[in-house]
Amino acid sequence: xxxxxxxxxxxxxxxxxxxxxxxxxxxxxxxxxxxxxxxxxxxxxxxxxxxxxxxxxxxxxxxxxxxxxxxxxxxxxxxxxxxxxxxxxxxxxxxxxxxxxxxxxxxxxxxxxxxxxxxxxxxxxxxxxxxxxxxxxxxxxxxxxxxxxxxxxxxxxxxxxxxxxxxxxxxxxxxxxxxxxxxxxxxxxxxxxxxxxxxxxxxxxxxxxxxxxxxxxxxxxxxxxxxxxxxxxxxxxxxxxxxxx
Numbered sequence: 668x669x670x671x672x673x674x675x676x677x678x679x680x681x682x683x684x685x686x687x688x689x690x691x692x693x694x695x696x697x698x699x700x701x702x703x704x705x706x707x708x709x710x711x712x713x714x715x716x717x718x719x720x721x722x723x724x725x726x727x728x729x730x731x732x733x734x735x736x737x738x739x740x741x742x743x744x745x746x747x748x749x750x751x752x753x754x755x756x757x758x759x760x761x762x763x764x765x766x767x768x769x770x771x772x773x774x775x776x777x778x779x780x781x782x783x784x785x786x787x788x789x790x791x792x793x794x795x796x797x798x799x800x801x802x803x804x805x806x807x808x809x810x811x812x813x814x815x816x817x818x819x820x821x822x823x824x825x826x827x828x829x830x831x832x833x834x835x836x837x838x839x840x841x842x843x844x845x846x847x848x849x850x851x852x853x854x855x856x857x858x859x860x861x862x863x864x865x866x867x868x869x870x871x872x873x874x875x876x877x878x879x880x881x882x883x884x885x886x887x888x889x890x891x892x893x894x895x896x897x898x899x900x901x902x903x904x905x906x907x908x909x910x911x912x
Contacts, residue, residue: 712893713756720891724751724766741774741784747792754888758782760798761888768792775803787814789823795880796820797833797888806842809871810862813838818889818896820880829875831859833885834897841871848872855898 718739725748726733746769754763775785786804797818805812807823817835832853841847846869851858859875
């Protein structure tokens with residue numbers, strides 16, 4: 668399990684310290700200044716019409732450079748370059764797309780609702796996302812995952828997908844092997860898995876450790892859509908469940 672002091676991106680470590688101070692009600696002026704310096708505002712529910720809470724580095728939406736004024740909606744492709752990141756909201760879904768990532772936000776079939784997400788296609792990279800009561804399908808090169816309104820984290824590459832049901836219920840299936848299938852219900856990162864392409868029939872979902880995402884980041888993106896995480900964490904800046912896998 669990756670602890671706070673093992674996070675390899677110094678900017679992300681700084682952000683998590685600031686988020687912990689702001690989201691847990693601490694009053695350290697220095698921590699609030701860090702938050703404002705990174706994103707320009709204290710974490711709160713985004714106003715109607717605003718998609719992006721913060722971005723750093725090179726971020727594009729439909730191959731056009733993104734700014735804080737850019738709108739993101741179903742049908743769009745969001746992409747980040749190396750050492751880049753974007754935090755954004757689409758309807759009641761809130762997300763952090765990390766560096767070297769490419770995400771297609773798919774609209775649902777047979778609807779005219781422009782902000783409803785039908786699915787997320789993770790073409791490459793890393794994504795942390797939260798939603799409630801919004802079923803959709805998440806796909807990668809090796810996995811097809813039913814999301815029933817939950818918090819989740821995914822890392823996708825051509826041969827393997829890492830997936831953590833942070834809280835809520837999901838249905839995980841290996842894309843090339845329907846016999847590798849598992850329903851997961853989690854309260855606090857209870858069952859991270861790898862979904863691989865070459866494990867053999869019925870053996871393409873495997874145990875995985877807890878890596879690369881934190882409760883503080885989940886609290887941030889829930890705040891952006893006016894919600895809280897379903898669990899309560901303490902103010903000692905830990906990154907996830909206190910156990911090994």
